[in-house]
Amino acid sequence: MKETKDVTIYDIAERLNLATSTISRALKDHHTISAKTIKKVKKMADEMGYRPNTLAAGLRGNKTKTIGVLISRINRPFISSLISGIEETAQKAGYNVIITQSHDSYTDEVDLAKALYSSRVSGIICSLAMETRDTSHFQQFMDKNIPLVFVDRVPKEFNTYRVMIDNYSAGYKATKHLIEQGCKRIAHFAGSQHRNTYSERKRGYVDALIEYNLPVDEDLIINFTTMSYEEGEKASNYLFDLANPPDGIFSSNDTAAVSAIQCAKKRGLKIPQDVAIIGFNDDPIASIIDPGLSTITHPAVKMGQTSAKKILSHLKSSKKDNLTEITFLNTEVLVRESSKRK
Amino acid sequence: MKETKDVTIYDIAERLNLATSTISRALKDHHTISAKTIKKVKKMADEMGYRPNTLAAGLRGNKTKTIGVLISRINRPFISSLISGIEETAQKAGYNVIITQSHDSYTDEVDLAKALYSSRVSGIICSLAMETRDTSHFQQFMDKNIPLVFVDRVPKEFNTYRVMIDNYSAGYKATKHLIEQGCKRIAHFAGSQHRNTYSERKRGYVDALIEYNLPVDEDLIINFTTMSYEEGEKASNYLFDLANPPDGIFSSNDTAAVSAIQCAKKRGLKIPQDVAIIGFNDDPIASIIDPGLSTITHPAVKMGQTSAKKILSHLKSSKKDNLTEITFLNTEVLVRESSKRK
DNA sequence: TTGTAGGCGTTATCAT
DNA sequence: ATGATAACGCCTACAA
Numbered sequence: 034m035k036e037t038k039d040v041t042i043y044d045i046a047e048r049l050n051l052a053t054s055t056i057s058r059a060l061k062d063h064h065t066i067s068a069k070t071i072k073k074v075k076k077m078a079d080e081m082g083y084r085p086n087t088l089a090a091g092l093r094g095n096k097t098k099t100i101g102v103l104i105s106r107i108n109r110p111f112i113s114s115l116i117s118g119i120e121e122t123a124q125k126a127g128y129n130v131i132i133t134q135s136h137d138s139y140t141d142e143v144d145l146a147k148a149l150y151s152s153r154v155s156g157i158i159c160s161l162a163m164e165t166r167d168t169s170h171f172q173q174f175m176d177k178n179i180p181l182v183f184v185d186r187v188p189k190e191f192n193t194y195r196v197m198i199d200n201y202s203a204g205y206k207a208t209k210h211l212i213e214q215g216c217k218r219i220a221h222f223a224g225s226q227h228r229n230t231y232s233e234r235k236r237g238y239v240d241a242l243i244e245y246n247l248p249v250d251e252d253l254i255i256n257f258t259t260m261s262y263e264e265g266e267k268a269s270n271y272l273f274d275l276a277n278p279p280d281g282i283f284s285s286n287d288t289a290a291v292s293a294i295q296c297a298k299k300r301g302l303k304i305p306q307d308v309a310i311i312g313f314n315d316d317p318i319a320s321i322i323d324p325g326l327s328t329i330t331h332p333a334v335k336m337g338q339t340s341a342k343k344i345l346s347h348l349k350s351s352k353k354d355n356l357t358e359i360t361f362l363n364t365e366v367l368v369r370e371s372s373k374r375k
Numbered sequence: 376m377k378e379t380k381d382v383t384i385y386d387i388a389e390r391l392n393l394a395t396s397t398i399s400r401a402l403k404d405h406h407t408i409s410a411k412t413i414k415k416v417k418k419m420a421d422e423m424g425y426r427p428n429t430l431a432a433g434l435r436g437n438k439t440k441t442i443g444v445l446i447s448r449i450n451r452p453f454i455s456s457l458i459s460g461i462e463e464t465a466q467k468a469g470y471n472v473i474i475t476q477s478h479d480s481y482t483d484e485v486d487l488a489k490a491l492y493s494s495r496v497s498g499i500i501c502s503l504a505m506e507t508r509d510t511s512h513f514q515q516f517m518d519k520n521i522p523l524v525f526v527d528r529v530p531k532e533f534n535t536y537r538v539m540i541d542n543y544s545a546g547y548k549a550t551k552h553l554i555e556q557g558c559k560r561i562a563h564f565a566g567s568q569h570r571n572t573y574s575e576r577k578r579g580y581v582d583a584l585i586e587y588n589l590p591v592d593e594d595l596i597i598n599f600t601t602m603s604y605e606e607g608e609k610a611s612n613y614l615f616d617l618a619n620p621p622d623g624i625f626s627s628n629d630t631a632a633v634s635a636i637q638c639a640k641k642r643g644l645k646i647p648q649d650v651a652i653i654g655f656n657d658d659p660i661a662s663i664i665d666p667g668l669s670t671i672t673h674p675a676v677k678m679g680q681t682s683a684k685k686i687l688s689h690l691k692s693s694k695k696d697n698l699t700e701i702t703f704l705n706t707e708v709l710v711r712e713s714s715k716r717k
Numbered sequence: 718t719t720g721t722a723g724g725c726g727t728t729a730t731c732a733t
Numbered sequence: 734a735t736g737a738t739a740a741c742g743c744c745t746a747c748a749a
Binding site: 037082085089092095106107112113117122130131133150152173176206297322334 | 379381424426428429430433434437439442448449450451452454455456458459462463466471472473474475477487489490492493494495515518519633636637640659660663664665676687
């Protein structure tokens with residue numbers, strides 16, 4: 034099997050007795066090229082099996098029509114939907130998407146940021162690793178006016194685009210909902226508190242309790258690290274074993290909420306009568322488990338689309354200003370059986 | 376905000392009074408460069424904030440350390456795990472991963488294949504779109520000796536790498552399992568039959584029935600197009616409404632199997648006594664639904680890793696031969712409550 | 718409307 | 734052990 038060499042615009046130029054510049058322009062419908070020439074060139078390009086070399090174009094123009102994505106791990110419902118939204122939007126605009134996973138490691142995140150920079154991505158979308166506290170490794174993008182969007186897990190301070198939900202009000206709404214169902218002792222599965230997605234949810238929870246004159250009982254607030262099913266089981270068992278167990282649980286994700294449901298069922302507790310439960314994210318499992326899990330909707334695909342659009346419009350307008358623009362997307366309380374007492 | 380120009384090896388060369396070639400070599404620890412020089416160069420590169428430009432390197436060497444991935448859609452548990460495995464393996468080898476979604480459209484797949492070629496990917500991993508019948512748009516990669524791996528949804532005929540499970544034997548095993556549980560009338564949710572993942576599963580199902588002297592009843596074989604939850608509901612209702620309903624269901628995916636469980640429960644049918652159910656994939660929902668869904672394990676992450684490794688080792692050895700290499704990964708019957716009668 | 722020519726940053730080749 | 738130079742394929746002033 035012989036490898037044949039790639040056809041270049043130079044080859045086409047030679048065949049048609051035209052200049053390479055003419056070919057280059059004809060191929061992108063430049064207005065100064067006659068319709069006939071354009072047609073002729075495109076036909077020949079097709080016949081010869083020409084494939085543009087985006088590397089060469091990128092090198093020349095120092096831009097790549099590529100968006101880099103830096104997330105913790107792909108195989109989570111929320112993240113894969115987020116990426117799907119990014120890819121969809123990027124593809125329509127003729128952009129490629131490079132995906133990288135930090136696996137929630139800070140050092141990996143730093144390395145990947147470098148690698149993405151080396152690939153000369155046109156823009157970058159990032160959801161921070163759990164471990165990350167310092168975000169100075171993103172400064173390199175700012176310095177080069179490469180649009181940077183933080184999505185969902187955003188840093189507290191960084192002058193750039195941020196696309197997120199209002200975690201505080203979501204936490205507040207979730208808790209308020211449980212209160213309205215008659216819950217008096219509401220527990221909270223809290224995620225890692227240095228990620229403000231989670232600390233804000235907790236803040237909303239606490240404020241709702243205060244607002245409704247319910248005591249804030251530290252025993253009922255469980256701090257998670259990974260928010261896994263196993264952690265959820267442990268927390269649930271702990272809570273249900275209390276002398277004075279909770280009658281409501283607000284979990285910062287659905288996975289742990291589901292484990293609470295399973296755990297309660299095993300113990301013969303009635304849901305939602307004995308304990309009402311609400312999760313966060315609206316993962317597929319939420320609608321499938323029995324009883325259906327009430328939850329907070331998290332518009333993953335839309336967040337992806339929005340993030341990609343921020344990048345694209347920044348590139349289009351080639352703004353020179355380093356603006357801070359925070360976009361909040363809506364969430365809603367989705368009530369299913371796990372919390373419907375009335 | 377001023378954009379500063381990128382630092383190049385040329386800049387470093389100037390500062391150190393060395394040739395660019397020396398810098399280039401020093402940066403990659405070339406053996407002909409003295410240890411001192413290497414150290415000096417690296418230090419200076421660091422100080423000046425040098426970032427290699429992979430575009431330039433790629434253009435020069437006509438290779439990019441990038442793997443292109445072409446799948447239907449990302450936000451499915453199986454696919455996102457597959458990609459996770461690919462990315463992980465690629466990253467360790469210093470490769471980037473470009474993700475594209477065909478959304479199961481043939482024309483999109485053709486366009487994306489072109490786009491990936493234009494990006495000069497070093498290799499490509501593809502799981503075919505549902506619509507795709509003709510695969511000639513992949514010939515361009517073969518012609519250039521760019522390693523191509525089809526994974527899971529592979530074409531019937533195409534001389535290249537294929538990574539898959541033995542769908543026939545998986546279908547056979549699933550059906551046999553139901554038979555061993557005492558099922559006599561086993562229905563099958565069959566996926567689109569021109570994708571051989573699904574046709575093979577069906578073939579295994581049919582052969583198992585024959586082997587055990589059970590009649591093959593065409594009424595019990597439902598042909599799906601998308602294998603969605605909704606399609607599953609429709610099929611389940613149809614089956615349970617039959618004068619002589621099935622006492623076992625083998626579904627080609629978990630999503631539809633779950634809908635069958637829900638549907639059966641609503642009708643007051645006992646699982647697995649009245650109807651035993653087995654799915655395919657071992658999606659997260661399988662272990663969460665009640666009763667737990669028996670299923671066929673599908674090693675998604677491992678398939679991703681394996682596919683990526685095929686690419687990497689091909690590139691390393693720079694084989695010139697167009698070999699056909701099919702890798703089968705193991706699947707297992709994972710028995711949960713939905714089919715455990717004994 | 719088309720052509721000329723230089724350069725994007727890197728690396729491989731050949732020389733020193 | 735290091736240097737000089739050409740080439741990768743494309744685009745964009747500028748010129749004609």
